[in-house]
Amino acid sequence: xxxxxxxxxxxxxxxxxxxxxxxxxxxxxxxxxxxxxxxxxxxxxxxxxxxxxxxxxxxxxxxxxxxxxxxxxxxxxxxxxxxxxxxxxxxxxxxxxxxxxxxxxxxxxxxxxxxxxxxxxxxxxxxxxxxxxxxxxxxxxxxxxxxxxxxxxxxxxxxxxxxxxxxxxxxxxxxxxxxxxxxxxxxxxxxxxxxxxxxxxxxxxxxxxxxxxxxxxxxxxxxxxxxxxxxxxxxxxxxxxxxxxxxxx
Amino acid sequence: xxxxxxxxxxxxxxxxxxxxxxxxxxxxxxxxxxxxxxxxxxxxxxxxxxxxxxxxxxxxxxxxxxxxxxxxxxxxxxxxxxxxxxxxxxxxxxxxxxxxxxxxxxxxxxxxxxxxxxxxxxxxxxxxxxxxxxxxxxxxxxxxxxxxxxxxxxxxxxxxxxxxxxxxxxxxxxxxxxxxxxxxxxxxxxxxxxxxxxxxxxxxxxxxxxxxxxxxxxxxxxxxxxxxxxxxxxxxxxxxxxxxxxxxx
Numbered sequence: 001x002x003x004x005x006x007x008x009x010x011x012x013x014x015x016x017x018x019x020x021x022x023x024x025x026x027x028x029x030x031x032x033x034x035x036x037x038x039x040x041x042x043x044x045x046x047x048x049x050x051x052x053x054x055x056x057x058x059x060x061x062x063x064x065x066x067x068x069x070x071x072x073x074x075x076x077x078x079x080x081x082x083x084x085x086x087x088x089x090x091x092x093x094x095x096x097x098x099x100x101x102x103x104x105x106x107x108x109x110x111x112x113x114x115x116x117x118x119x120x121x122x123x124x125x126x127x128x129x130x131x132x133x134x135x136x137x138x139x140x141x142x143x144x145x146x147x148x149x150x151x152x153x154x155x156x157x158x159x160x161x162x163x164x165x166x167x168x169x170x171x172x173x174x175x176x177x178x179x180x181x182x183x184x185x186x187x188x189x190x191x192x193x194x195x196x197x198x199x200x201x202x203x204x205x206x207x208x209x210x211x212x213x214x215x216x217x218x219x220x221x222x223x224x225x226x227x228x229x230x231x232x233x234x235x236x237x238x239x240x241x242x243x244x245x246x247x248x249x
Numbered sequence: 250x251x252x253x254x255x256x257x258x259x260x261x262x263x264x265x266x267x268x269x270x271x272x273x274x275x276x277x278x279x280x281x282x283x284x285x286x287x288x289x290x291x292x293x294x295x296x297x298x299x300x301x302x303x304x305x306x307x308x309x310x311x312x313x314x315x316x317x318x319x320x321x322x323x324x325x326x327x328x329x330x331x332x333x334x335x336x337x338x339x340x341x342x343x344x345x346x347x348x349x350x351x352x353x354x355x356x357x358x359x360x361x362x363x364x365x366x367x368x369x370x371x372x373x374x375x376x377x378x379x380x381x382x383x384x385x386x387x388x389x390x391x392x393x394x395x396x397x398x399x400x401x402x403x404x405x406x407x408x409x410x411x412x413x414x415x416x417x418x419x420x421x422x423x424x425x426x427x428x429x430x431x432x433x434x435x436x437x438x439x440x441x442x443x444x445x446x447x448x449x450x451x452x453x454x455x456x457x458x459x460x461x462x463x464x465x466x467x468x469x470x471x472x473x474x475x476x477x478x479x480x481x482x483x484x485x486x487x488x489x490x491x492x493x494x495x496x497x498x
Contacts, residue, residue, distance in 0.1 A: 009371075009372050009373075011373055011375075057373070077368070077369075081369040086372070086375045087370075087372045087375065088372065089370050090369060119326070119327070120330040120338040120339060120340060121330070121336075123258050123259050123335070123336045124258075124260055124306070124377060128373060131335070
């Protein structure tokens with residue numbers, strides 16, 4: 001079997017998220033699988049590194065699929081980009097080792113969250129960032145961010161519907177930068193629970209607005225109580241930005 | 250009378266352009282006039298520097314309006330940004346000399362045209378740039394661009410519906426830059442005919458694709474024949490970027 005790795009960008013606005021839901025094809029996975037099935041004449045399932053939620057964007061999603069067909073990387077790239085709608089782009093195709101698995105071999109992911117922090121809206125970024133009208137205190141948010149770093153049980157930051165038994169995750173970095181009215185939260189870790197990044201950003205925004213104190217965060221995490229985290233930041237500001245994989249032998 | 254100058258940004262996608270058309274309010278001017286009329290309780294007409302076309306964006310449009318009301322700049326800014334839809338933003342309000350006229354006192358304007366020049370589409374910029382799949386030759390386009398600079402009769406670059414008698418305009422600069430897959434055309438002049446920038450960019454794209462030669466441009470301008478210019482670039486890639494005014498005494 002030939003194994004192909006795809007690097008994908010998408011605007012999540014119109015979609016119900018990455019993961020295919022039954023026969024509905026209003027998902028990113030569904031759209032790409034349909035295109036590959038047309039190309040190969042086989043029923044193809046693709047494996048994505050990350051199951052981004054409804055409305056969430058990707059600057060770099062990675063997926064792989066296997067086929068009996070011998071296809072050049074150029075042919076796959078060209079066919080898929082012609083077939084797919086303009087809000088989903090395949091930016092790279094690589095033939096990889098048959099063992100490569102986009103989900104199991106992902107060791108580390110980075111999400112980016114964009115906030116537009118001016119009194120007026122940003123006409124061009126209104127669907128690609130969350131608008132927070134009141135000024136956010138960056139220093140306080142940075143003081144809060146450090147409390148997320150390290151290995152924690154993130155039950156408080158999981159979605160109530162989450163069925164994962166193990167809520168322990170390790171956050172490697174949570175960086176906050178301000179530029180020309182935008183505030184960018186960049187968080188890296190070995191994995192994230194459903195809605196976890198949006199809830200973390202929600203807590204930090206509450207800190208930035210003075211509604212919560214930075215020092216409250218350790219207690220919120222320890223409480224394992226979902227209601228303590230404060231609001232969840234909107235999907236439209238969230239981007240899957242990077243996925244790192246373990247070295248292939 | 251108090252005279253207020255507004256600096257405005259908008260995403261032109263949903264609108265029939267700047268200029269109010271009868272009672273239709275699906276224009277930028279119509280939306281802003283309605284908001285100011287609610288604020289002042291007067292029937293207000295605003296004067297825009299540039300009549301951007303349907304679908305065209307503005308990073309910086311300037312307008313002015315006069316009212317008997319005494320209003321602070323902050324009050325106008327805050328009211329309008331609350332009242333207007335999120336694809337139109339008032340980014341600055343200044344009380345100015347009663348003589349200031351946004352159209353008559355504009356001496357110079359800059360338009361920006363964005364082309365996305367990769368084989369695949371750009372998911373986030375697909376409504377804010379024109380997608381040209383085949384690679385454009387920047388050197389040739391720059392060789393073509395110089396022929397537009399200076400004072401010319403731009404009848405060939407006017408719209409057939411244009412009723413302006415005088416088609417002579419002076420282009421000060423036409424700069425072309427490439428960055429991360431985008432090609433940006435930046436053109437400054439003392440004024441532009443209806444559709445003129447989009448037609449100029451259309452000619453330059455034809456040159457960049459090898460469909461026309463750079464040296465043909467002087468002949469196209471001299472011909473005053475609209476059919477010679479080649480295609481018109483799409484509205485969605487065009488931005489009014491800057492307006493300069495004569496110094497107030």
